[in-house]
Amino acid sequence: MTKKKSSKRLFKFGVPLLFLLLIGITISVYFWQIRLQKPQEINMADHLHSSGAVSATGMHDHSATAVPCEAIVAGETSGPVRQFDLTAARTVLQLDNGKTADAWTFNGSSPGPELRVKEGDRVVVMLRNKDIEDGVTIHWHGINVPCSQDGIAGVTQNAVQPGEQFTYTFVASAPGTYWYHSHQMSSIQAKKGLLGTIIVEPKEPSAQLSSVKDVSALYQQLGSTFLLNGSTKGLNVQGDAGDQVRLRLTNGGNETINFSVDGAPFQVFAMDGHDVHEPGLLDGVLIPIGAGQRYDLLIRLPESGKVVVRNQSAKSLPITLGSGSDPEPSNGGEMFSFVDYGTPMQDDPLRKLKPDRSFELKLGQSLFVNTINGRSFHEIPSMTVKEGESVLITLVNEGGGDHPFHFHGHTFRVLSKNGIPLKGSPVYLDTLLTKKDEIYEVYLEANNPGLWMAHCHNLGHASMGMSMMLNYEGITTPFRVGTKSGNLPDL
Numbered sequence: 001m002t003k004k005k006s007s008k009r010l011f012k013f014g015v016p017l018l019f020l021l022l023i024g025i026t027i028s029v030y031f032w033q034i035r036l037q038k039p040q041e042i043n044m045a046d047h048l049h050s051s052g053a054v055s056a057t058g059m060h061d062h063s064a065t066a067v068p069c070e071a072i073v074a075g076e077t078s079g080p081v082r083q084f085d086l087t088a089a090r091t092v093l094q095l096d097n098g099k100t101a102d103a104w105t106f107n108g109s110s111p112g113p114e115l116r117v118k119e120g121d122r123v124v125v126m127l128r129n130k131d132i133e134d135g136v137t138i139h140w141h142g143i144n145v146p147c148s149q150d151g152i153a154g155v156t157q158n159a160v161q162p163g164e165q166f167t168y169t170f171v172a173s174a175p176g177t178y179w180y181h182s183h184q185m186s187s188i189q190a191k192k193g194l195l196g197t198i199i200v201e202p203k204e205p206s207a208q209l210s211s212v213k214d215v216s217a218l219y220q221q222l223g224s225t226f227l228l229n230g231s232t233k234g235l236n237v238q239g240d241a242g243d244q245v246r247l248r249l250t251n252g253g254n255e256t257i258n259f260s261v262d263g264a265p266f267q268v269f270a271m272d273g274h275d276v277h278e279p280g281l282l283d284g285v286l287i288p289i290g291a292g293q294r295y296d297l298l299i300r301l302p303e304s305g306k307v308v309v310r311n312q313s314a315k316s317l318p319i320t321l322g323s324g325s326d327p328e329p330s331n332g333g334e335m336f337s338f339v340d341y342g343t344p345m346q347d348d349p350l351r352k353l354k355p356d357r358s359f360e361l362k363l364g365q366s367l368f369v370n371t372i373n374g375r376s377f378h379e380i381p382s383m384t385v386k387e388g389e390s391v392l393i394t395l396v397n398e399g400g401g402d403h404p405f406h407f408h409g410h411t412f413r414v415l416s417k418n419g420i421p422l423k424g425s426p427v428y429l430d431t432l433l434t435k436k437d438e439i440y441e442v443y444l445e446a447n448n449p450g451l452w453m454a455h456c457h458n459l460g461h462a463s464m465g466m467s468m469m470l471n472y473e474g475i476t477t478p479f480r481v482g483t484k485s486g487n488l489p490d491l
Contacts, residue, residue, distance in 0.1 A: 038491070041482040042378045044155045044469055045069075045451055069147040069156055069451050069477045077171045079120030079203075086112060086138065088160075088182070088194060089130035093222075097232040101222055103193035104132055110193030111218050111230055111252070115180075117172045119203040125168045127160055135159025135486060136194060138168060139183035141292060142273055142430045143198070144409055145170040147450025147475065152408070153184040154479050154487025155451050155469075174411075175202040176273020177248040177294040179218065185491040187254075187459035193222050195252050200273070212244045212298070213237070217319055219311070220252040228317040239301050239322045247297045247309065247319065251289045254458045255313065256402045256433060258335075259287040261299065263307035263327030268341065270296035274411065277425035278343040286312060286333045290404030290433030292457030339417050342425025350413065350426075353443060355392035359383045361468075363434065363456065365400030369465045370456065376465025377490070378481070383454070383470045385446040393442050397434040403461060406431040407470060408452040412444040431457055451475055455490065462490045 091105040106112025117123055129136050137159055139151035149170045153159040160166045181195035197218050215237050220227050228235055239245060246269065251257050267279040268287065272294055279298075289295050299307055301322040308327055309319040362373050372380050385391055393412070397403050407430060414427040418439050432440060455467035467490045481487050 038488060039378065039482045041480045041484045042154075043477070044378070044481055045471060045475060045477050065474050066476050067449070067474060069475055072147040072450055072475075074122065074146050074149065074170045077120055077122050079118065079122055079171070081122045081124055082117045083124045083126075084113075084115055085126045085128070087128045087130055088132050088136045090132065091193075093193075095225065095227075095232055099225075101225060103222060104189060105193050106196055109230060110195070110222055110227075111220060112180075112194070112196030114196060114216055115198040116201065117198070118201050119172055119175045121172045123168075123170055123172050126165060127168065128165045129160045129162050131162050132189075132194075133162060134189075134488075135161045135184050136182045136189065137166070137184045138180050139186075139408075140168070140170065140178065140180050140198065141406070142176070142178040142294070143170065143200070144173070144411060144448055147409065147448075147452075150408055150450070150452070151183050152453055153489045154481030154485060155453065155477060155489065156479070158479055158485065159184040159487055172200040174273065175200045176270060177216070177250065177296055178273055179250050179252060179294070181252070183453075183489050185488050187463035187491060190252065190459060191221060191223065191254075193220075195220060197248075197250060199248070209246065212246045213239060214246050214248070216248045216250070217309075218250045218252050219257060219317065221254065226253075226314060226317060228319070232317075234316075234318045234320065236320045237322070241301055241303045241322070243301045243322070245299045245301065245307075245321050247299060247321075248294065249287075249289060249297065249309075250294045251291055254291050254460055256288055256290050256404070257314075258312040259289060259295075260310045260312050260330035260333060261287075261297065261307065262310065262330050263305055264299055264302045267298040268295060268336065268338075269298040270294075271338065271427060272411075272429040272431060274428040276342045276427075277345055279425070280341065282336065284330065284333045285336050286330070287336045288433060290402060290431060290457070291459070292404055292406050292431040293429075293433060338414070338422070338424065338427045339420060340423040344424060345426055348426070350415070350443060353390065353392070353415070355443070356389035357385055358392045358394070360394040360396065361405075362396045362398050363400070363403045363405065363466060364398035370400055370461040371465055372468050377467060380468040382468060384473060385470065386473050387446055387449050389446040391444045391446055393444060395432065395434055395440045395442065397436055397438050399436050401461070402433060402435055402458065403466065404431050404433045404457045405454070406457040407444065407454045409448045409450055410444050410452065410470070412442040415441040415443050446472065449475055451477055453489065459490075
């Protein structure tokens with residue numbers, strides 16, 4: 001066949017195929033946009049669409065026992081009051097690499113100020129919005145606050161508009177490593193810089209930790225720039241041989257980070273703020289930390305040389321502990337597994353667990369939409385429970401990437417992975433990293449009445465549909481999610 005005939009044949013068949021492909025892409029994008037079109041108004045207490053006819057408190061109005069979320073507030077405590085002011089504002093940040101970044105900040109920085117309180121303190125935070133046009137909130141990730149204080153635009157409050165303010169009040173009841181971020185248009189606002197760390201220190205520190213150097217390390221992605229505690233260059237921690245360092249690693253980005261610890265063995269002391277029972281020494285093991293998760297590592301500095309904690313995922317932003325010569329960098333290694341890490345507790349009451357309710361959540365992807373059980377956003381029926389019930393939830397990652405699944409308002413216990421019961425320490429989390437084809441069973445006590453989001457903490461996945469509700473019977477809300485109110489917690 002001559003080149004001329006070949007070209008004609010290619011034109012004859014290739015152009016129509018290209019045309020059909022473009023039509024297919026156009027139709028797919030059209031239906032994708034329709035699927036993701038934000039509703040005008042949704043009551044997340046009962047998932048009713050509203051065109052103005054639904055009453056202010058939704059379908060449970062006629063129940064004499066109905067309780068509005070905003071009426072569920074912090075209880076009493078004998079601890080002192082710790083007050084903080086956080087102002088959200090548009091800021092041009094001068095980064096330490098010489099570049100500038102247009103950011104949205106708390107008190108002029110990203111991350112915002114680290115808040116340190118003690119177990120039992122009453123925490124009072126005044127949030128002011130200077131000029132964030134779409135409004136802001138603060139969600140206290142991992143802290144089991146009362147429903148009214150969870151900071152979810154359209155569920156627990158309206159987004160705080162420019163010139164407005166909102167006061168959050170809760171009791172710091174559980175020591176651990178936590179963080180905070182805006183939950184109005186969360187996939188946008190967290191990446192623009194509206195996040196920070198909150199540490200709850202134990203009321204009475206253990207003798208083991210009394211002389212430990214305490215270091216927080218918050219990883220985030222500010223636009224296209226990766227930062228560690230606001231720096232583009234990593235973190236250096238001074239120390240002498242024999243010193244112990246408690247390194248609190250927080251993943252404030254959207255992608256899983258694999259960490260290596262080079263130069264000394266270490267322990268995974270806590271996960272998501274909850275201590276591991278009798279953690280063993282690890283060496284040459286990679287620690288995968290999903291979006292939203294926190295891992296506390298306990299490291300003793302060696303007699304000679306440094307310890308370097310490296311982000312294996314991006315080979316950047318190292319954490320250097322101590323001084324001396326650099327250790328050999330890791331080139332891979334076994335992945336950490338909590339299935340058999342630490343030791344079990346004696347007389348574990350959950351060995352004879354009989355749940356009152358069970359749910360299965362299949363995390364997947366359909367075209368351009370991230371789904372739970374094949375549906376997205378408010379189309380997903382809520383998990384509805386009663387206070388006092390024990391709840392068994394099966395999480396199945398069917399694809400579409402890593403899905404670090406986060407439950408608001410609750411700490412859950414991981415019971416099994418891929419059908420294998422956990423053999424080591426009890427593992428309590430608020431965010432569980434799941435990878436493709438993994439299946440987890442988790443146990444949750446319905447002990448915090450309210451209306452709670454449950455979603456993938458890759459906030460891009462949440463904004464694409466992987467977000468639902470865990471609702472208690474009889475709890476209502478006057479707030480609405482949708483374009484009418486401007487409350488868009490997941491966008």
